[in-house]
Amino acid sequence: MLGATELLDRALAGDRRALARAISLIERGDRALCAGLGRLRVRRRDGPGAPHVVGLTGPPGAGKSTLADAWIAETRAVGLRIAVVAVDPSSPFSGGAILGDRIRMERHTGDPGVFVRSLSARGRVGGLSAACAELIDLLDAAGFDRILVETVGVGQSELAVMEVADTVVVLLTPESGDTVQTMKAGLLEVASVFAVNKADRPGAESLVRLLAQAVALDAGVGWVPPVLRAVSSNGEGVPDLLAAASAHLAWCVAAGRPDWDARRAEGRVRQFLDLVADEARAGARRALVGELGADLRAGRLDPRAATRIWTSS
Amino acid sequence: MLGATELLDRALAGDRRALARAISLIERGDRALCAGLGRLRVRRRDGPGAPHVVGLTGPPGAGKSTLADAWIAETRAVGLRIAVVAVDPSSPFSGGAILGDRIRMERHTGDPGVFVRSLSARGRVGGLSAACAELIDLLDAAGFDRILVETVGVGQSELAVMEVADTVVVLLTPESGDTVQTMKAGLLEVASVFAVNKADRPGAESLVRLLAQAVALDAGVGWVPPVLRAVSSNGEGVPDLLAAASAHLAWCVAAGRPDWDARRAEGRVRQFLDLVADEARAGARRALVGELGADLRAGRLDPRAATRIWTSS
Numbered sequence: 001m002l003g004a005t006e007l008l009d010r011a012l013a014g015d016r017r018a019l020a021r022a023i024s025l026i027e028r029g030d031r032a033l034c035a036g037l038g039r040l041r042v043r044r045r046d047g048p049g050a051p052h053v054v055g056l057t058g059p060p061g062a063g064k065s066t067l068a069d070a071w072i073a074e075t076r077a078v079g080l081r082i083a084v085v086a087v088d089p090s091s092p093f094s095g096g097a098i099l100g101d102r103i104r105m106e107r108h109t110g111d112p113g114v115f116v117r118s119l120s121a122r123g124r125v126g127g128l129s130a131a132c133a134e135l136i137d138l139l140d141a142a143g144f145d146r147i148l149v150e151t152v153g154v155g156q157s158e159l160a161v162m163e164v165a166d167t168v169v170v171l172l173t174p175e176s177g178d179t180v181q182t183m184k185a186g187l188l189e190v191a192s193v194f195a196v197n198k199a200d201r202p203g204a205e206s207l208v209r210l211l212a213q214a215v216a217l218d219a220g221v222g223w224v225p226p227v228l229r230a231v232s233s234n235g236e237g238v239p240d241l242l243a244a245a246s247a248h249l250a251w252c253v254a255a256g257r258p259d260w261d262a263r264r265a266e267g268r269v270r271q272f273l274d275l276v277a278d279e280a281r282a283g284a285r286r287a288l289v290g291e292l293g294a295d296l297r298a299g300r301l302d303p304r305a306a307t308r309i310w311t312s313s
Numbered sequence: 314m315l316g317a318t319e320l321l322d323r324a325l326a327g328d329r330r331a332l333a334r335a336i337s338l339i340e341r342g343d344r345a346l347c348a349g350l351g352r353l354r355v356r357r358r359d360g361p362g363a364p365h366v367v368g369l370t371g372p373p374g375a376g377k378s379t380l381a382d383a384w385i386a387e388t389r390a391v392g393l394r395i396a397v398v399a400v401d402p403s404s405p406f407s408g409g410a411i412l413g414d415r416i417r418m419e420r421h422t423g424d425p426g427v428f429v430r431s432l433s434a435r436g437r438v439g440g441l442s443a444a445c446a447e448l449i450d451l452l453d454a455a456g457f458d459r460i461l462v463e464t465v466g467v468g469q470s471e472l473a474v475m476e477v478a479d480t481v482v483v484l485l486t487p488e489s490g491d492t493v494q495t496m497k498a499g500l501l502e503v504a505s506v507f508a509v510n511k512a513d514r515p516g517a518e519s520l521v522r523l524l525a526q527a528v529a530l531d532a533g534v535g536w537v538p539p540v541l542r543a544v545s546s547n548g549e550g551v552p553d554l555l556a557a558a559s560a561h562l563a564w565c566v567a568a569g570r571p572d573w574d575a576r577r578a579e580g581r582v583r584q585f586l587d588l589v590a591d592e593a594r595a596g597a598r599r600a601l602v603g604e605l606g607a608d609l610r611a612g613r614l615d616p617r618a619a620t621r622i623w624t625s626s
Contacts, residue, residue, distance in 0.1 A: 034617050045612065059373060061488075130616055175374075268609050269601060271616035272623075273594050279624050280593030281586050288582060296581050299358065303443055303584035304347050310585075311592050 004032040008040065012142050014112070019142065023117055026134045029278070037134055040141040048166045048252050048260045051140050054245050055165030056150045057190075062171040063197040067232040067241075068150050072108055074242055080145040083115040087132060087151045087161050115144065129160040130271035130278075136164055160274075163267035166260060167192045167248045169241065172211070174203030188218045191225045192248040195241055199229035223251050284310055317345040321353065325455050327425070332455065336430055339447045342591070350447055353454040361479045361565050361573045364453055367558050368478030369463045370503075375484040376510040380545040380554075381463050385421055387548075387555055393458040396428040400445060400464045400474050428457065442473040443584035449477055473587075476580035479573060480505040480561045482554065485524070487516030501531045504538045505561040508554055512542035536564050597623055 002010070002018070004025075010018035025033040043050045056064050056071075068084055075082040108114040119132055132149065139147050151161050162168050170191040175198075194211050196204055211227040226244050230237030252260045287293065287310055295301040301309075315323070315331070317338075323331035338346040356363045367384075369377050381397055388395040421427040432445055445462065452460050464474050475481050483504040488511075507524050509517050524540045539557050543550030565573045600606065600623055608614040614622075 038615060038618065133616070264612070265610040268612065268616050268619075269606070272601075272609055272619045273597050275616055275620040276597040276623060277590035277594045279620065281590045284586050284589040288585075293582070296585055297578040299577070299581065302351055303446070303581050303588055305351065306585045307588040307592065310589060 004030070004036040007033070008036050008138075011138065012040070014142075016115075019115070019138075020117070022138060023119070023135055026131050026138065027120060029131070034134060037137050037141075040137065042137045042140050044137070044140045049249050051144050051147050052167065052246070052249050053136055053147045053149065053165045055162040055168040056148060056171060057162055057168065058171035058197075059173075061175070062173050063232045064150050064171055067171060067195075067197065067230065067238070068148055069108075070232050070235050070238040071148055071242065072114055073235075074238055075146050076108075076111065076113055079113075081113040081115075081143065082146040082148065083117070083139045083142075083144040084148045084150065085132065085135060085139075086116070086118040087128065087149060115139070128274070129163065129267070130275050132161050133164045133267065133271055160270055162190050163263060163270060166252065167245045169193045169195055169245060171195050171197050172207065173198045174201045174207050188214060188225075192223065193241065193244045194225050194227045195230050195237070196227065197230050197232050199237065200231050204229065222255075223248060317343070317349040320346070321349050321451075321454075324451065325353070327455075329428075332428070332451075333430070335451060336432070336448055339444050339451065340433060342444070342588075347447060350450050350454075353450065355450045355453050357450070357453045362562050364457050364460050365480065365558070365562050366449055366460045366462065366478045368475040368481040369461060369484060370475055370481065371484035371510075372486075374488070375486050376545045377463050377484055380484060380508075380510065380543065380551070381461055382421075383545050383548050383551040384461055384555065385427055387551055388459050389421075389424065389426055392426075394426040394456065395459040395461065396430070396452045396455075396457040397461045397463065398445065398448060398452075399429070399431040400441065400462060428452070441587070442476065442580070443588050445474050446477045446580065446584055473583055475503050476576060476583060479565065480558045482506045482508055482558060484508050484510050485520065486511045487514045487520050501527060501538075505536065506554065506557045507538055507540045508543050508550070509540065510543050510545055512550065513544050517542065535568075536561060 002021075007018050007022050007025075011022045022033060026037075044053070054071075056068060058064055065086070068086075072082055072084065108116065117135075119128070119135060136147055136149070149161060149165055168190050170193070172194065173196065194215070196208050196211070198204065199208075208227055208229060215225050215227060226247075228237060228240055228244060230241055232238060288296070292301070292306055292310065296303065296306045315334075320331050320335055320338075324335045335346060339350075357366070369381060369384075371377055378399070381399075385395055385397065421429065430448075432441070432448060449460055449462070462474065462478055481503050483506070485507065486509065507528070509521050509524070511517065512521075521540055521542060528538050528540060539560075541550060541553055541557060543554055545551060601609070605614070605619055605623060609616065609619045
């Protein structure tokens, strides 16, 4: 069993197995390893862009993993190293997607410039975005130039994960039209780039128009998200998407990165709150083996009364 | 301003505005009101069936709200009172659905035997299933015969909500085929009844076959979820669905409700953990106004170090 420091040293030196093992420890919230992360040389602490962290989100079936695969190919074509993190909120509906992702990205397995990894909540819903931020620090220290964070699913925890990214690509399809028509401001706030995938299908043009209108209505003095078309299955539009993501990053840097700083600060606050909630949950779980747990399970105590007893003890 | 006891009395006597106000207080976790709930005569504490709580879940676009609407009509046709709770995890992708639901169910507005209400997380992700359980207690005490809990979305918090239900209907469409093919055991565990909606579309039969196989493979000595077809837009198959849900309830009662008791106990445990996490989060949020918050936002303190400082203080 390696110590945290030696494990991290090996992971940073390019040892894949050590990297994978370190990530498992991050998932579990291992204290020694997470403390070790604090001592790493993380370029990102100094500002955006090195590495460029891109979030990729959208409803199920939007083609996120096909796009991620095309993104890997484009990135490798210009000689940059890329890591892909597929964040799995462990929903049974999205369960299959991770497996699909892995199979699809298998073709990059032999390439040392590509690292693909899923990050699972394993019941730690709260800590997922914190774990993701820590994983990005590790991949940053390990020298990856691009980090693509893909969320499989559409819930709140997935959007929280997007806070770790410099640039967020929201992928939609013509079938998402109904959803978009009534979509709340949240999606506009999070998006740096909109991409309409499967743009060869009917309804694509009207969705592009709809998004362009929504973006224009929302436009302030800052960055205005472009609305692009793609057919990720044949790679069409993917270079434009990468260019738009780079343009967003360049804007962040040129604009004195106001957007970037605010998002990072918000992300740290949320991660702190999530970790505190996680710790409290773990503590309360230990209380369940005693009388409190028995009374709660049998219904002699309702959940709110049990909470009052536990938090005041 | 009414006191909690008087507000609950009025809500139970059929005052709609009092009921709506009480639910808002539940959403906020109001202590006086939630303590008042503990003193109500809740039939459900004695066992399943009065009222029958049915959970309705499935991916976006599966037609959950159209089915809920048809369910209301069928229930009213036999003279029973029904409440529908649309649980909104506040995802921007699912945001529009709630609005759509309300408009669709508008036609039941004048009917005193129908109550439709959305339940929003409002940032309290953790407390959502606890709030939902409390809302069901209130609707139970208010004398509704059927309570339909619809989750708009597909994440972990939505499935947690399903733990409050006696019977869970999982609604899928031919388009969900890919998802189902690789779906994890979680969905099989939660489902009491599978319904393939939009059964007039291509692919419906193969999805039905696929589900029937999955169910058969998973079948133990207990309840075997039937796989039904429906076209909720014209009401086709809806009576069969209601009959299957009733059959599941009858089985739970006849079987000495082993399934029901275990699910209720699990639900109470999860609600307790969620409430504890919520409380911890609220406490930590208050700490953010001080030095800790400033250091965290500026990046002088990483989230994990801040958590260590806060939880040991």
